[in-house]
Amino acid sequence: MTFNICVLASGSSGNCVYVGTETTRILIDAGLSGRETSARLGALDVELSEINAICVTHEHSDHKASLGIISRNHGIPVYANKGTLDAIETDSRMHGIKWNIFTTGQSFDIGDLTIEPFSVPHDSYEPVGYIVRAGQVKAGIVTDMGMATTLIRERLKDCDVAIIESNHDEELLRASERPWSIKQRIAGRQGHLSNKQAAELISEITGPKLKTVFLAHLSSDCNDQHLAIKEVTDTLKKQDISGVDVKLTYSSRISDLVSL
């Protein structure tokens, strides 16, 4: 079996992750337009009609923009917890979705993938991160979190690949033109993870299995790709950790495809 994972888009303009084996293909979040989702999947030789399910992390628009249209047009079931479902259903563009409700903390199967949703701190109703397993392979996906809790660190242990938010550089955020209240929200415990916090989290979850980390949800004006990579690689080097490939994700194009 081959386990494929690719970040189709990441950042405040849209988030979408593809995870697939030979027989099961899912998306985590649907923050791109339907057309763009289809085009980026096409680069992986996957058709939207082949997607078996979409799992949603939370109701913010950069994670759900085309959820309604993709689910309706292709009959794709959407998996979410009750808090996220209730928040999404208030949006009229999201009517007609075929929902599957899960309980945060309880795993469920989609084809040959096992999905384990877990709670993360973020300013939405019931936000989750996901562990996705297939055979011996374990992937961790946490894109919006204000802080790395003990639960998050526990869940991300022993991953082969992880997608982790590295939203902002703390200095760039402080110096930015954004209103004080927004800066407080982003830096707060229910906001977004800084490069420094991401680097600490990654060094804590690194084990013999972890080969690839994707840095996700980079802010366009309060971060810089080189700063984000440097923060993480410097922290790993300081702790004598080697063998972890740190990769970027993008808003305008897909990331590298990792096959395990």
Ligand SMILES: [Zn+2]
């Ligand atoms: Zn969010």
Ligand SMILES: [Zn+2]
């Ligand atoms: Zn987001």
